[in-house]
Amino acid sequence: xxxxxxxxxxxxxxxxxxxxxxxxxxxxxxxxxxxxxxxxxxxxxxxxxxxxxxxxxxxxxxxxxxxxxxxxxxxxxxxxxxxxxxxxxxxxxxxxxxxxxxxxxxxxxxxxxxxxxxxxxxxxxxxxxxxxxxxxxxxxxxxxxxxxxxxxxxxxxxxxxxxxxxxxxxxxxxxxx
Amino acid sequence: xxxxxxxxxxxxxxxxxxxxxxxxxxxxxxxxxxxxxxxxxxxxxxxxxxxxxxxxxxxxxxxxxxxxxxxxxxxxxxxxxxxxxxxxxxxxxxxxxxxxxxxxxxxxxxxxxxxxxxxxxxxxxxxxxxxxxxxxxxxxxxxxxxxxxxxxxxxxxxxxxxxxxxxxxxxxxxxxxxxxxxxxxxxxxxxxxxxxxxxxxxxxxxxxxxxxxxxxxxxxxxxxxxxxxxxxxxxxxxxxxxxxxxxxxxxxxxxxxxxxxxxxxxxxxxxxxxxxxxxxxxxxxxxxxxxxx
Ligand SMILES: Cc1cc2nc3c(=O)[nH]c(=O)nc-3n(C[C@H](O)[C@H](O)[C@H](O)COP(=O)(O)OP(=O)(O)OC[C@H]3O[C@@H](n4cnc5c(N)ncnc54)[C@H](O)[C@@H]3O)c2cc1C
Ligand code: FES
Ligand code: FES
Numbered sequence: 001x002x003x004x005x006x007x008x009x010x011x012x013x014x015x016x017x018x019x020x021x022x023x024x025x026x027x028x029x030x031x032x033x034x035x036x037x038x039x040x041x042x043x044x045x046x047x048x049x050x051x052x053x054x055x056x057x058x059x060x061x062x063x064x065x066x067x068x069x070x071x072x073x074x075x076x077x078x079x080x081x082x083x084x085x086x087x088x089x090x091x092x093x094x095x096x097x098x099x100x101x102x103x104x105x106x107x108x109x110x111x112x113x114x115x116x117x118x119x120x121x122x123x124x125x126x127x128x129x130x131x132x133x134x135x136x137x138x139x140x141x142x143x144x145x146x147x148x149x150x151x152x153x154x155x156x157x158x159x160x161x162x163x164x165x166x167x168x169x170x171x172x173x174x175x176x177x
Numbered sequence: 178x179x180x181x182x183x184x185x186x187x188x189x190x191x192x193x194x195x196x197x198x199x200x201x202x203x204x205x206x207x208x209x210x211x212x213x214x215x216x217x218x219x220x221x222x223x224x225x226x227x228x229x230x231x232x233x234x235x236x237x238x239x240x241x242x243x244x245x246x247x248x249x250x251x252x253x254x255x256x257x258x259x260x261x262x263x264x265x266x267x268x269x270x271x272x273x274x275x276x277x278x279x280x281x282x283x284x285x286x287x288x289x290x291x292x293x294x295x296x297x298x299x300x301x302x303x304x305x306x307x308x309x310x311x312x313x314x315x316x317x318x319x320x321x322x323x324x325x326x327x328x329x330x331x332x333x334x335x336x337x338x339x340x341x342x343x344x345x346x347x348x349x350x351x352x353x354x355x356x357x358x359x360x361x362x363x364x365x366x367x368x369x370x371x372x373x374x375x376x377x378x379x380x381x382x383x384x385x386x387x388x389x390x391x392x393x394x395x396x397x398x399x400x401x402x403x404x405x406x407x408x409x410x411x412x413x414x415x416x417x418x419x420x421x422x423x424x425x426x427x428x429x430x431x432x433x434x435x436x437x438x439x440x441x442x443x444x445x446x447x448x449x450x451x452x453x454x455x456x457x458x459x460x461x462x463x464x465x466x467x468x469x470x
Binding site: 063119120134135 | 183256281
């Protein structure tokens with residue numbers, strides 16, 4: 001039987017493709033671990049109890065609230081944070097769409113929303129506006145009023161499907177519906 | 178660092194988990210998906226000395242169709258259960274209810290066993306287990322035992338599990354084929370815990386009579402409420418708007434809501450009436466639609 005230690009234990013996981021191996025206090029949340037021990041400060045921390053979505057990351061390809069997950073629970077997993085979306089200097093099409101449609105103002109909610117939408121579009125490449133709204137309903141944005149986020153997601157979905165040129169106008173109406 | 182200091186043991190097997198729980202004593206806590214427990218740790222509403230982490234127990238992550246019953250391992254993630262065709266075929270009320278549990282991100286991590294053991298009276302899973310007369314299987318130093326859902330939920334966030342017992346599986350009787358299900362929930366925002374939710378399942382025979390009906394209410398008492406009296410009014414009868422109204426009133430009579438910052442008791446009682454009526458109306462309408470198809 002392993003002996004528990006209150007002083008800490010080792011965890012290893014992959015963060016944005018890089019293997020990390022750290023000694024952590026077991027009470028450290030994954031969000032603090034990623035920000036403070038891995039330098040992934042794109043993981044934003046808002047409410048710290050699961051309701052705002054700012055801390056959302058991908059854990060083995062699926063979204064997880066990093067504030068509601070202890071670092072020790074992520075042992076052996078693959079984590080993607082917003083830092084892992086861009087390809088070098090090239091923004092991910094989803095980021096590009098947010099930029100183009102003003103899908104962010106202060107940007108605090110943006111990393112969590114981008115990762116949430118990454119999962120949404122992986123499962124549903126052609127969502128309706130209602131599905132987009134439901135998909136981001138666990139992510140609180142206090143700036144944009146959400147409409148520009150919905151526009152950005154719709155446009156990004158089209159680009160990722162390879163059917164569009166990404167020239168959506170952002171008027172809030174979906175011409176395909 | 179918001180949670181208080183604690184030890185963490187990653188269980189390597191069910192026996193190891195039980196041994197660790199026993200050794201750590203009353204201040205130990207089981208960690209499943211962490212979607213309820215980690216926020217409680219952060220707010221220091223829970224300050225366990227040791228967390229026994231079931232995260233590595235693949236043996237508790239399964240969905241098994243045994244014909245008459247469906248068995249789901251406690252560590253199966255809610256999202257896995259929600260999207261399983263096997264679950265949808267055997268107990269359609271469960272995926273219908275899971276869609277109301279938080280958001281996809283929460284369901285990716287939260288487990289079916291955690292939802293049952295956490296025993297939040299407003300939670301959907303405990304109400305499904307009550308509605309469908311599920312059994313919960315627990316294991317501890319005295320061996321395994323089976324607990325009927327009716328005896329499992331004790332009070333607000335309390336179950337009849339002993340502190341050294343681990344919930345290992347839930348077993349749900351298969352719903353009769355041709356069953357219709359409906360969940361009516363009122364929450365302030367999508368994904369929030371319900372103020373009140375009514376979960377219903379029915380089987381209506383070819384002559385239009387209600388052969389079987391099950392109604393359970395979340396958020397309107399310290400435990401999920403099974404609306405037995407309402408069910409008795411309905412069984413064997415042909416549904417009419419008057420009958421549905423009478424059943425909704427009986428269902429509301431079975432509740433025992435409290436008042437809190439979210440809603441006064443009277444408001445919840447009214448919600449129970451209205452949501453039961455909507456739930457039953459949908460069950461009847463869905464049956465008509467299925468027959469016409
Ligand atoms: C933003 C947000 C919204 C949510 N909305 C809803 C909602 O609308 N409806 C809803 O039902 N839930 C909701 N939840 C809670 C969510 O469903 C939790 O995942 C669930 O209640 C607990 O499951 P878990 O696996 O995360 O358990 P944990 O958080 O790990 O554990 C919860 C409790 O159960 C105990 N426990 C866990 N597993 C076992 C076991 N196998 N044996 C014995 N004890 C055990 C733990 O010791 C702890 O006390 C929400 C959570 C969040 C963060
Ligand atoms: S910081 Fe994690 S959900 Fe708000
Ligand atoms: S852009 Fe400021 S919170 Fe969303």
